Amino acid sequence: MVRPPCCDKEGVKKGPWTPEEDIILVSYIQEHGPGNWKAVPTNTGLLRCSKSCRLRWTNYLRPGIKRGNFTDQEEKMIIHLQALLGNRWAAIAAYLPQRTDNDIKNYWNTYLKKKLKKLETSTSSESCLGHDDFSVSQPIARGQWERRLQTNIHMAKKALSEALSPEKTTSTNLCSPLESSFSNEASFCSTKPTQTQTQSLCYASSADNIARLLKGWMKNKPKGSNGNNTKVMQNYETSASSEGIEKGSSTISENFESLFGYEDFDSSNSDSTTLFQDESKPQIGDSEIMPFSLLEKWLLDDGACQEKVNLSEINCMF
DNA sequence: AAAATCGCCAACCGCTGTTAC
């Protein structure tokens, strides 16, 4: 049966989201929580399909999303997880809670893939062995990684251990399920925050995300502050106020402050985090994490000769 | 300075999985 695309309806807006739409969406979710996306366009009056709303939220507005450059640590994580899991971006993203699957996918496709290819050509020209770059160099068809695993077990273990080793771990980047596997080991992070602290560290508010967006938006506007964007901004402000988002002639910053109780617009650790505490990375399903922690254990446990164990177990996992 | 090319990334599309009825 062929289902018509949800966005085929007339009057459904496509393309980039405006700050105004973001505000509407965030304030709605703030009130009702994420989920029931079908109801979002209806209840908010947004001319977007439910799917678009969900995507905007999960990829951009959701609390705790970290944007900008990937750290070395994150890069290693992605490389190794991609090697193990293939292009299962959502699963990979589950281990980098501050990054979205879309972000990781983009980073992989635009940067890492090329980098690794480059690396591969340089190493393969140096050595005909070419086995060092465990699986990261070529795209792996789904399901093929098991075989590569079998032939590269030691490399995988070593590489992943390196990538995840405590001494290389920065305090901010690993609020992931992997961390929980270390949580009993004091050595993992001597300044390991409490759970609440972790939450506030890891999960900034979605208001932050919008604030950042707006800040960049304002920063990037043409040199002349009277340029088009200013006009747009003015239009936005008037339209926002005319739609009852914020009464009066306040600035956008003020709009956000009043909307989220902000004072410090730069704050990365706002109290408003609590508004969304329960929404952090909802996609991390047990089905992904549980089996993988088994895999982690297998990969990271140096003591036992795990190889004998678990190929069958791992095969079961996926 | 203008045109062409490249690179990045937000958003869309189409498919699959899950759930409710």
Place this chain on the structure above:
DNA sequence: CGTAACAGCGGTTGGCGATTT
């Protein structure tokens, strides 16, 4: 059990700024 609706995922595209020619 079959169907419809919804949610989620991965691949792809298109717009736009940066860089090169």
